[in-house]
Amino acid sequence: xxxxxxxxxxxxxxxxxxxxxxxxxxxxxxxxxxxxxxxxxxxxxxxxxxxxxxxxxxxxxxxxxxxxxxxxxxxxxxxxxxxxxxxxxxxxxxxxxxxxxxxxxxxxxxxxxxxxxxxxxxxxxxxxxxxxxxxxxxxxxxxxxxxxxxxxxxxxxxxxxxxxxxxxxxxxxxxxxxxxxxxxxxxxxxxxxxxxxxxxxxxxxxxxxxxxxxxxxxxxxxxxxxxxxxxxxxxxxxxxxxxxxxxxxxxxxxxxxxxxxxxxxxxxxxxxxxxxxxxxxxxxxxxxxxxxxxxxxxxxxxxxxxxxxxxxxxxxxxxxxxxxxxxxxxxxxxxxxxxxxxxxxxxxxxxxxxxxxxxxxxxxxxxxxxxxxxxxxxxxxxxxxxxxxxxxxxxxxxxxxxxxxxxxxxxxxxxxxxxxxxxxxxxxxxxxxxxxxxxxxxxxxxxxxxxxxxxxxxxxxxxxxxxxxxxxxxxxxxxxxx
Amino acid sequence: xxxxxxxxxxxxxxxxxxxxxxxxxxxxxxxxxxxxxxxxxxxxxxxxxxxxxxxxxxxxxxxxxxxxxxxxxxxxxxxxxxxxxxxxxxxxxxxxxxxxxxxxxxxxxxxxxxxxxxxxxxxxxxxxxxxxxxxxxxxxxxxxxxxxxxxxxxxxxxxxxxxxxxxxxxxxxxxxxxxxxxxxxxxxxxxxxxxxxxxxxxxxxxxxxxxxxxxxxxxxxxxxxxxxxxxxxxxxxxxxxxxxxxxxxxxxxxxxxxxxxxxxxxxxxxxxxxxxxxxxxxxxxxxxxxxxxxxxxxxxxxxxxxxxxxxxxxxxxxxxxxxxxxxxxxxxxxxxxxxxxxxxxxxxxxxxxxxxxxxxxxxxxxxxxxxxxxxxxxxxxxxxxxxxxxxxxxxxxxxxxxxxxxxx
Numbered sequence: 001x002x003x004x005x006x007x008x009x010x011x012x013x014x015x016x017x018x019x020x021x022x023x024x025x026x027x028x029x030x031x032x033x034x035x036x037x038x039x040x041x042x043x044x045x046x047x048x049x050x051x052x053x054x055x056x057x058x059x060x061x062x063x064x065x066x067x068x069x070x071x072x073x074x075x076x077x078x079x080x081x082x083x084x085x086x087x088x089x090x091x092x093x094x095x096x097x098x099x100x101x102x103x104x105x106x107x108x109x110x111x112x113x114x115x116x117x118x119x120x121x122x123x124x125x126x127x128x129x130x131x132x133x134x135x136x137x138x139x140x141x142x143x144x145x146x147x148x149x150x151x152x153x154x155x156x157x158x159x160x161x162x163x164x165x166x167x168x169x170x171x172x173x174x175x176x177x178x179x180x181x182x183x184x185x186x187x188x189x190x191x192x193x194x195x196x197x198x199x200x201x202x203x204x205x206x207x208x209x210x211x212x213x214x215x216x217x218x219x220x221x222x223x224x225x226x227x228x229x230x231x232x233x234x235x236x237x238x239x240x241x242x243x244x245x246x247x248x249x250x251x252x253x254x255x256x257x258x259x260x261x262x263x264x265x266x267x268x269x270x271x272x273x274x275x276x277x278x279x280x281x282x283x284x285x286x287x288x289x290x291x292x293x294x295x296x297x298x299x300x301x302x303x304x305x306x307x308x309x310x311x312x313x314x315x316x317x318x319x320x321x322x323x324x325x326x327x328x329x330x331x332x333x334x335x336x337x338x339x340x341x342x343x344x345x346x347x348x349x350x351x352x353x354x355x356x357x358x359x360x361x362x363x364x365x366x367x368x369x370x371x372x373x374x375x376x377x378x379x380x381x382x383x384x385x386x387x388x389x390x391x392x393x394x395x396x397x398x399x400x401x402x403x404x405x406x407x408x409x410x411x412x413x414x415x416x417x418x419x420x421x422x423x424x425x426x427x428x429x430x431x432x433x434x435x436x437x438x439x440x441x442x443x444x445x446x447x448x449x450x451x452x453x454x455x456x457x458x459x460x461x462x463x464x465x466x467x468x469x470x471x472x473x474x475x476x477x478x479x480x481x482x
Numbered sequence: 483x484x485x486x487x488x489x490x491x492x493x494x495x496x497x498x499x500x501x502x503x504x505x506x507x508x509x510x511x512x513x514x515x516x517x518x519x520x521x522x523x524x525x526x527x528x529x530x531x532x533x534x535x536x537x538x539x540x541x542x543x544x545x546x547x548x549x550x551x552x553x554x555x556x557x558x559x560x561x562x563x564x565x566x567x568x569x570x571x572x573x574x575x576x577x578x579x580x581x582x583x584x585x586x587x588x589x590x591x592x593x594x595x596x597x598x599x600x601x602x603x604x605x606x607x608x609x610x611x612x613x614x615x616x617x618x619x620x621x622x623x624x625x626x627x628x629x630x631x632x633x634x635x636x637x638x639x640x641x642x643x644x645x646x647x648x649x650x651x652x653x654x655x656x657x658x659x660x661x662x663x664x665x666x667x668x669x670x671x672x673x674x675x676x677x678x679x680x681x682x683x684x685x686x687x688x689x690x691x692x693x694x695x696x697x698x699x700x701x702x703x704x705x706x707x708x709x710x711x712x713x714x715x716x717x718x719x720x721x722x723x724x725x726x727x728x729x730x731x732x733x734x735x736x737x738x739x740x741x742x743x744x745x746x747x748x749x750x751x752x753x754x755x756x757x758x759x760x761x762x763x764x765x766x767x768x769x770x771x772x773x774x775x776x777x778x779x780x781x782x783x784x785x786x787x788x789x790x791x792x793x794x795x796x797x798x799x800x801x802x803x804x805x806x807x808x809x810x811x812x813x814x815x816x817x818x819x820x821x822x823x824x825x826x827x828x829x830x831x832x833x834x835x836x837x838x839x840x841x842x843x844x845x846x847x848x849x850x851x852x853x854x855x856x857x858x859x860x861x862x863x864x865x866x867x868x869x870x871x872x873x874x875x876x877x878x879x880x881x882x883x884x885x886x887x888x889x890x
Contacts, residue, residue, distance in 0.1 A: 214536045219533070220533040369729065
């Protein structure tokens with residue numbers, strides 16, 4: 001039998017060193033007494049310092065940290081169990097995390113209980129201020145954890161309260177943080193620190209944040225069990241708050257509505273003045289009207305209206321399908337990837353898109369939510385028709401010499417014909433409200449194409465854009481000629 | 483009138499803030515003060531430092547800067563037409579309370595909201611000033627959640643995102659119709675635009691610059707919102723659709739649901755009865771199903787409302803018996819996630835254990851699945867539900883027994 005006596009402070013590290021040695025030496029779990037030798041001068045069988053060949057065994061990082069966490073449990077058999085689990089992992093192919101094994105399951109459950117206890121210590125320690133040293137303020141707390149977790153739980157406080165000195169005393173160990181150094185000692189003084197005036201403010205807050213209309217004491221107690229109440233200043237208020245809750249809630253419901261205070265009318269008058277302000281005319285006026293559009297349902301789901309942009313007398317109007325994710329957030333047309341491609345191609349063709357009026361056939365983004373993403377959906381005929389009202393108004397205002405329809409949706413909205421783009425692209429058709437409409441594909445189609453088909457399609461797209469550019473050139477030439 | 487004491491102000495302004503359900507303090511940037519030059523830490527899982535008798539956790543100092551407000555939202559305790567007591571904190575008072583509470587380990591940080599005073603910009607500017615003072619003068623590294631005002635200017639929003647961990651804007655009600663009736667000054671469009679703005683700025687802050695440097699953080703713990711349940715006529719389907727939409731549109735971290743609760747000096751247009759708290763609970767459960775279990779908004783609430791007696795996943799399974807029983811040894815992750823009694827962690831453990839051997843009924847219990855709920859819907863080694871899956875009285879096994887109505 002190998003008796004092992006682990007120290008009160010630093011037990012986990014000591015266990016680890018011992019266990020490593022025992023495992024290396026092939027000492028079976030039943031040969032070790034982890035509860036410590038009874039006699040003080042017992043001959044402690046120390047693991048040999050010389051490693052034996054082929055006996056090394058390594059444990060995964062999460063497994064080791066879970067085992068170490070479980071060692072902070074108050075169960076007296078914890079050290080023996082942890083070594084047994086380790087031994088069986090090394091020699092009996094026990095898989096770490098296998099909950100069907102009772103011993104493994106017990107260890108995992110104890111690790112969980114310790115983690116919970118640590119979490120509750122982080123939550124329920126209450127510091128009280130005492131006399132400080134120099135420019136560092138000093139605080140102290142008394143806390144009674146369920147398990148011996150002081151060493152595992154207090155580094156958290158060192159990270160959080162780095163600029164102050166503090167002491168957390170528990171029935172077994174006391175953690176002291178002074179001038180940035182954390183140390184542990186066995187507790188000698190078990191009197192809680194004296195009260196602190198800020199506790200009254202905290203109790204005021206606690207009482208005020210409680211909503212008596214939704215009393216749920218069970219929910220409170222499952223997360224803040226009564227065993228912790230003793231050291232929580234706010235817990236003193238709980239009985240009275242619970243007792244008076246029903247009456248307070250009843251009184252609120254029974255109270256008759258009152259007259260508004262005097263300043264309310266003054267505010268209401270100020271509001272009216274703002275509401276009467278006139279709306280600008282022209283395209284800007286139309287935009288303001290369209291922002292309140294309810295002709296179809298799309299507006300309910302999108303962020304905002306994405307109205308056209310560009311000079312009101314532009315010779316070219318470019319019509320896309322609908323705004324996408326980025327356009328919807330920014331409120332401007334063609335700012336996403338497809339817009340960038342269009343701008344690039346146009347620039348190469350000598351066409352400055354800033355001189356064109358760019359807009360979409362449908363003015364709100366249509367999509368299906370999937371988790372944190374939005375999946376683009378093509379607008380249906382009803383939505384295209386509903387939004388054509390606005391597109392026609394834009395056309396009437398801008399009166400472009402040529403309209404460029406990008407993709408099937410735009411082509412349908414402008415010509416009334418929903419036929420396939422493949423046969424129609426590059427042609428100039430007549431718009432259903434008159435005027436010339438040049439049909440081409442939507443740039444996002446190009447973005448989706450596989451590489452081998454892309455070159456040909458891109459060539460066609462560039463051709464069409466160049467054709468539109470030529471129209472614009474002709475327009476400026478006519479203007480100069482006049 | 484004598485000036486109010488700090489304690490009186492705290493009492494008024496905490497009371498006014500308690501109807502906001504948000505309490506999260508998790509995620510975001512990892513910070514600590516181990517260097518001894520500041521106070522506080524954040525990142526990782528949040529901590530609930532206390533619980534009020536209403537069962538809600540207290541993790542942040544949740545207060546209003548002021549409860550004066552020029553808006554008149556019927557459901558709100560601070561609306562302009564209410565005769566409640568009014569107060570206003572100074573910058574120093576909020577900073578003092580936050581730091582002193584934090585040092586005593588009462589809180590994880592500050593959740594600052596406010597009534598609208600003078601104008602949205604003025605209010606927002608004052609709130610940003612408070613957070614900035616906390617960060618710059620007190621070197622406060624704890625968590626800060628700032629409620630943003632939808633109509634405030636973009637410069638102030640930029641500044642707010644720089645100092646706060648989380649920003650939130652409450653949509654309050656799921657439809658514009660509801661807002662028109664109860665909160666005439668609020669415009670869903672403006673709220674959505676502001677959320678879109680926050681998402682764009684967050685995404686921009688994550689991109690690296692041309693020189694490969696990281697840009698300044700913007701609201702690293704994300705944005706959230708709150709909807710009030712039961713104040714207007716909106717049903718659960720409408721609410722869940724709105725949530726799914728907000729998660730997708732603006733990458734929200736959370737949507738909070740707050741059952742409309744009676745308030746002091748309430749308005750005439752509000753319903754007399756508050757909705758059952760269990761409705762709020764069911765909405766949270768459904769929200770989780772949307773985010774972590776692959777459910778869609780349309781399939782959860784049958785006939786518009788969630789079942790109050792059984793949880794939404796169980797209710798779905800009871801309505802879709804044809805999809806069950808599921809064989810735990812062969813089913814896909816997606817199928818397992820739809821089994822009542824299996825949480826995301828159970829499913830993860832099932833998939834992990836399955837790689838080593840076949841699972842028996844007892845193994846599932848050891849894994850932590852709630853077998854009472856799962857039993858009728860699964861097949862495992864040593865277990866088959868037989869006729870239980872299709873039993874006519876299956877629902878009755880889960881629903882609470884009918885109660886006899888009492889005669890007043």
